[in-house]
Amino acid sequence: MTRQVEIVEVGPRDGLQSEPGVMPTATKVEFIERLVAAGLRRLEVTSFVNPKKVPQMADAEQVLAGLKKRSDVWYVGLVLNLKGFERAVAAGCNEIGMAVVASDTFNRRNQGVGTLESIDAWLEIAKQAHAAGVRPQVTVSAAFGCPFEGEIPVDRVIEVAKRVAEGNPSEIAFADTIGVGVPSQVTEIIGRARAALPGMKIRAHFHNTRNTGLANAYAAVEAGVSALDASAGGIGGCPFAPAATGNIPTEDLVFMLERMGIRTGIDLDALIATSEWLQGALGRPVPSMLVKAGGFPKPAPRAA
Ligand code: ZN
Numbered sequence: 001m002t003r004q005v006e007i008v009e010v011g012p013r014d015g016l017q018s019e020p021g022v023m024p025t026a027t028k029v030e031f032i033e034r035l036v037a038a039g040l041r042r043l044e045v046t047s048f049v050n051p052k053k054v055p056q057m058a059d060a061e062q063v064l065a066g067l068k069k070r071s072d073v074w075y076v077g078l079v080l081n082l083k084g085f086e087r088a089v090a091a092g093c094n095e096i097g098m099a100v101v102a103s104d105t106f107n108r109r110n111q112g113v114g115t116l117e118s119i120d121a122w123l124e125i126a127k128q129a130h131a132a133g134v135r136p137q138v139t140v141s142a143a144f145g146c147p148f149e150g151e152i153p154v155d156r157v158i159e160v161a162k163r164v165a166e167g168n169p170s171e172i173a174f175a176d177t178i179g180v181g182v183p184s185q186v187t188e189i190i191g192r193a194r195a196a197l198p199g200m201k202i203r204a205h206f207h208n209t210r211n212t213g214l215a216n217a218y219a220a221v222e223a224g225v226s227a228l229d230a231s232a233g234g235i236g237g238c239p240f241a242p243a244a245t246g247n248i249p250t251e252d253l254v255f256m257l258e259r260m261g262i263r264t265g266i267d268l269d270a271l272i273a274t275s276e277w278l279q280g281a282l283g284r285p286v287p288s289m290l291v292k293a294g295g296f297p298k299p300a301p302r303a304a
Contacts, residue, residue: 002261002263003261003262003263004262004263004264004265005221005225005226005227005228005257005262005263005264006041006042006226006227006228006264007040007042007227007228007229007230007250007253007254007264007266008042008043008044008076008203008227008228008229008230009035009040009042009043009044009229009230009231009232009250010043010044010205010229010230010231010236010247011031011035011231011232011233011235011236011247011250011278012028012031012032012035012043012044012045012046012063013044013045013046013047013057013076013078014044014229014231014236014247015231015232015233015235015236015246015247016028016056016057016235017047017054017056017057017236018056018235018236019056019235019282022055022056022058023056023281023282025059025062025063025066026066027281028045028046028059028063028066029063029066029067031232031274031278031281032045032063032067033067033068034270034273034274034277035232035271035274036070036073037270038266038267038270038271038273038274039264039265039266039267039270039271040250040266041072041073041074041265042073042074042076042095042227043073043074043075043076044076044077044078044097044229045063045064045067045075045076045077045093046059046060046063046064046077046078047060047077047078047079047080047084048060048077048078048079048083048084048085048087048088048091049078049079049080049084060077060087060088060091061087061090061091064077064091064092064093065091065092069092074094074095074135075092075093075094075095076093076095076096076097076137077091077093077095077096077097078096078097078098078099079096079097079098079125080098080099080110080111080118080121081111081121081125082121082124082125082128085098085125085128085129088134089129089132089134093134094134094135095134095135095136095137095170096125096129096134096135096136096137097137097138097139097173098118098121098122098125098126098136098137098138098139099111099118099138099139099141099175100115100118100119100122100138100139100140100141100160100164101115101118101140101141101142101146101177102115102140102141102142102143102146102152102156102157102160103115103142103146103148103149103152104149105146105148105149106141106142106146106147106148106149106177109148110141115160119160119163119164122138122164122167123164123166123167125167126138126167126168126169127167130168135170136167136169136170137169137170137171137172137173137203138164138167138169138171138172138173139172139173139174139175139203139205140157140160140161140164140172140173140174140175141175141177142175142177142178143157143174143175143176143177143181143189144174144175144176144177144178144180144181144185144186144189145176145178145180145181146178147178154188154189154192157174157189157193158189158192158193158196161174161193161196161197162196162197165197165200169200170201171200171201171202171203171226171227172193172197172200172201172202172203173202173203173204173205173227173229174189174190174193174202174203174204174205175204175205175206175229176204176205176206176207176216177205177207178207178209179206179207179208179209179210179212179213179245180209180210181206181212181216182212182215182216183212183215183216183218183219184219186204186216186219186220186223187219187222187223190202190204190219190220190223190224190225191223191224194223194224201226201227202224202225202226202227203225203226203227203228203229204216204217204220204225204227204228204229205228205229205247206220206228206229206247206248207236207245207246207247207248208234208245208246208247208248208249208287209245209246213247213248214248214252214253214256216248217230217248217253217256218256221257221262228248228253229247229248230247230248230249230250230253231246231247231248231249231250232249232250232251232271232274232275232278232286232288233246233249233250233251233275233278233279233286233287233288233291234246234247234248234249234250234252234286234287234288235247235278235282235286235287245287246286246287249275249286249287249288249289249290249291250266250271250275251268251271251272251275251288251290251291252288252289252290254266254268254271255268255290255295255296259296268290268295269295272290272291272294272295275288275290275291276291279291
């Protein structure tokens, strides 16, 4: 049986939200359309959060309005509360992602309320999403460590996951928000989550802050995740996590998985071209290695 891993592109949200400048809406729409053309079918396109806190995402509604509606593409809007959820549904997102932080301190910094209150908000959002025909999924953030509380016990991470599972999400993700995770931790957390939540689809979200991103992705695939987040070019971070840098680059992940015989459905050349285009749009180089090295070398044409 051919193995398959779904890649969720988070560059337009997690990537662009930590850029110093604000990308024009039309450029964001072009970025997303290029990613769809390269084969991405699930994309976190924006977040519906306070525009004063995250000005880069202030045009969430306009981005959605600019996108071609397609029945085979999931446009995911990140939300942190009921108000954001209502905006996302009104804007036309067919999937919403909510984040609950495993660490209470980080949850308060990021979302203004404690973890338990965010779980309650998630359960209400999930109920309303199901009723509205919008697919709801949820991320347990800072699952691999917190900049304020330090190590997060795995028991705590699993406990939060079990609580959010009560909302019947389409999937639960575990996020290494600040890029401190290592493969052994991934194996443990994903393994324990799968045991605690049989049948639940699991996704993982890694940052390459300390260069462990791809190793973690490999460990997650081996541990049985069905999906992985990545950002084109490896752009990204989190404005509320000190020194968090980019996500794992989508093209680097696609290269690794496809060479391992794991199908992603993504056209690597088109993806690299998109990240090259992105460098121009941002006016600076992106962290991705594939943008520098290209894919597997094509044999030079033999001289006659
Ligand atoms: Zn992230």
